Amino acid sequence: MRYKTATQWGVYEVEVMDGQITDVQGISADPAPAPMANTLLDGIQHDQRIQRPAIRQGWLRGNNRDRARRGVDKFLDVPWDEALDIAAQELARVVAEHGNTAIFAGSYGWASAGRFHHAQSQLHRFINLLGGSTRAMNSYSTAAAQVILPHVVAPWSQIELEQTSWQEITNSTELVVAFGGIPLRNTQVAYGGITEHQSSGSFTQALASGVKFINISPIKDDMPESSSVQWLACRPGTDVALMLGLAYVLETESLVSKKFLESHCSGYVLFRKYLLGHENGIAKTPQWAEKICSVSAEEITSLARRLVKQRTFMTAAWSLQRAHHGEQPYWMLVTLAAMLGQIGLPGGGFGFGYGAEGFIGSHWRRFNWATFSKGMNPTRFAIPVARIADMLLHPNESIHYDGRDIIFPEIDLIYWAGGNPFHHHQDLNRLIKGWRRPSTVIVNEPWWTPTAQWADIVFPATTALEREDICASSHDPYAHVMQAALPAQHQARSDHEIFTGLAKRLGLDAAFTAGLSEREWLQDMWQRSSELALREGFELPEFEDFWKAGTFQIPEANSRPVWLADFRADPLLHPLRTPSGKIELFSKTIAEFNYSDCPGHAAWLEPFERLGGAGHSRYPLHLLTPQPERRLHSQLDHSAHSQAGKIQGKEVISIHPDTAAARGFSPGDIVRVFNDRGACLAAVGLDTNRLVDVVSLPTGSWFAPLEDATDANGNPNVLTADIGTSSLAQGPSANTCLVEVERYLEPVNPRNRPP
Ligand SMILES: Nc1nc2c(c(=O)[nH]1)N[C@H]1C(S)=C(S)[C@@H](COP(=O)(O)OP(=O)(O)OC[C@H]3O[C@@H](n4cnc5c(=O)[nH]c(N)nc54)[C@H](O)[C@@H]3O)O[C@H]1N2
Ligand SMILES: Nc1nc2c(c(=O)[nH]1)N[C@H]1C(S)=C(S)[C@@H](COP(=O)(O)OP(=O)(O)OC[C@H]3O[C@@H](n4cnc5c(=O)[nH]c(N)nc54)[C@H](O)[C@@H]3O)O[C@H]1N2
Ligand SMILES: [Mo]
Secondary structure, eight states, X not given: OEEEEEETTEEEEEEEETTEEEEEEEOTTOSXXXXXGGHHHHHSSSTTBOOSOEEEHHHHHSGGGGGGGTTTSOEEEOOHHHHHHHHHHHHHHHHHHHOGGGEEOOOOOOOOSXXXXXXXXXXXXXXXXXXXXXXXXSOTTTHXXXXXXXXXXXOHHHHHXXXXXHHHXXXXXXXXXXXTOOOGGGGGOOTTOOSOOOHHHHHHHHHHTTOEEEEESSBGXXXXXXXXXXXXXXXXXXXXXXXXXXXXXXXXXXXXXXXXXXXXXXXXXXXXXXXHTTTTSOOOOXXXXXXXXXXXXXXXXXXXXXXXXXXXXXXXXXXXXXXTTTHHHHHHHHHHHHHHTOTTSTTOEEEEOTTTSTTTTOOOOOOOOOOOOOOOOTTOEEEEGGGHHHHHHSTTOEEEETTEEEEOOOOOEEEEESOOHHHHSSOHHHHHHHHTSSSEEEEEESBOOHHHHTOSEEEEBOOGGGSOEEEEOTTSSEEEEEOOOXXXXXXXXXXXXXXXXXHHHTTOHHHHHTTOOHHHHHHHHHHHHHHHXXXXXXXXXXXXXXXXXXXXXXOOOSOOOOTTHXXXXXXXXXXXXXXXXXXXXXXXXXXXXXXXXXXXXXXXXXXXXXXXXXXXXXXOEEEEOOOOTTSSTTTTTTSHHHHTTSBTTBOEEEEOHHHHHHTTOOTXXXXXXXXXXXXXXXXXXXXXXXXXXXXXXXXXXXXXXOTTSOBSSOOGGGTSOOOOSOTTTOOOOTTOOEEEEEEOOSOOOOOOOOO
């Protein structure tokens, strides 16, 4: 039998024979189904599945929950009813003894693409009914962007959906300058699902129509090879210096658009003072920039002159802001684009993340489908998402965040559903110390991921292939039926069933389920979406008809306006949502926060470590941790498709041949990657197309510490630093990381097995 399913990396038909998945194929509407779909083949039905509810031995029997053994203890299988009783009692105890903010239900993570079985929404609805919890705000993806850009130009949600489309780039842009390149491997993925993978095709089309590209990145492969693509190798974390060098040439050679800066921007005068060195005596000349970013002053100068000769589009990868002072490259990119004066012209200006997710740059009509309602969090309390370890380690201490102070609560219970902090958080050895402090950790998971292994009470969750759902995302013009291709595996239950079970025990089930079955919830969401569609001027089919057809495509919009064209035409009539209504090259609001790590205009600020800067003499290599090509984050890393990209079960670290030779490495050698924060094993892969002292180890290998705490599988987050981007956004600084690499001569241990 063939079943339709949808994932965060596309819509697929799954063949099931004798209860086993035998084939996975892209649907006909998708011009380029993602190869990572093959992770479904053997990854769903796998011996890493959690078969039954399980409770950690020491938590049940130990003194004070034996917290120090969290992560190393054995688990006992417990019948569903008993496990739900125990978890419900524990939730009630924590609320009664410590109040709701002592529960952390931030539960960040990507889980699955269904709209109803959205694990985090299910958790949040349940916890909100219980009186709420401490929550997390912003994302690991774009935390710095989400906080800085509303001060400077526009809310992030608007930029993401309205910014320049590939169509417009193809039709109107002459030169694309891409900081961090446009790594197309990442466009396999889009949050909430994607029907048509078009990014690669769009890139090819742009090339064919004569658009030239400049890939400014430490890695040449961040853009496809072509005679129209030029690579400028820039040290990681130094893009702002390079951009300032470009800005200096524009300013001193009178190439800036004075008119645009006066009519549409505020604060250029103050930025200019800094640029020319009138503020601190350091002029941001191309020679100054070269010393920091390693791109030559000649190249910087000639690029700056080239920028103004044609229609230029400036873009930056999301990775640039996942670094110390990650607010600055984004503010500086907007500043540079403002100096060129092409913002609001077709194919000009700036945009972000064209190689981040498959929907970015699409011209598809946007439609906000109805969601499963989470209700409101009565505590109204949230921390910046990447500050979780700070919170666990430093209760009652405060941090700055976007102009206010946040005091960390004392957390006694963590509930996670649909995310993997032992994948996503930085400095995992530090996270462990905090993670062992609360009394209790409860996790819903389909697989024995590290987060499940580091929990106390584990509930086995079904996967998307074991339940009915609807995939419908605001940036994709389709809705799809997700069929139950398989029965629930082992004793797994859906997150909804798990929370219904807990809600029953706490007297909240009537409110939690609203008396609806899972199928009725889907009908209810469809009905509410139908009402929203009418307001947008189109009709949805009846639910039964949609369910039979399996797909609905929303009608195309007539046209997509050029982003900020209205603002360009008349900034008084169409002001931005910034305090001045203009693009803020100087922000009085931010200046008045008085943060030394985020001043009132874009600036070059030394990161805590970098090549040629702090820490370099001890750890001579910069480690980048890009998204993995063969999977989504840590999901289905146990599958054959993901494992085929590894050597002896270790993730491959890409190293320049000269760097490898200097250390005596051959391809495939097992090495130890280390710094003061931790160490992991990895296998050597050689790559000529990179700066000599930059290595890359993709994220997503399951954390598996050996006796000496060295991670056996190649999880780079034992090496990254858990330091906020700045007092403004407090985002993750994953890409600011220096390491050394050495041969590993011990026997290579096998992967972690399920407990
Ligand atoms: N060093 C470094 N670290 C990074 C990054 C980086 O660039 N460098 N990137 C960061 C970014 S941008 C992100 S978004 C994060 C991603 O971090 P996460 O989103 O936490 O990573 P995932 O592996 O997608 O975790 C999703 C989990 O949900 C589980 N799951 C799937 N379906 C279901 C379900 O139906 N129910 C339940 N209960 N669980 C389910 C999966 O098994 C998986 O364990 O990582 C961040 N970490
Ligand atoms: N295949 C796959 N695709 C994914 C995901 C996945 O897990 N797998 N995850 C998705 C998610 S959640 C997100 S948030 C997006 C992330 O999208 P991005 O943040 O854009 O992705 P990354 O792979 O982290 O980084 C892109 C490139 O930036 C370059 N780079 C890193 N630091 C610097 C720097 O300081 N300067 C310059 N100039 N370049 C730098 C690196 O060489 C890297 O290849 O990807 C999404 N797409
Ligand atoms: Mo992300």
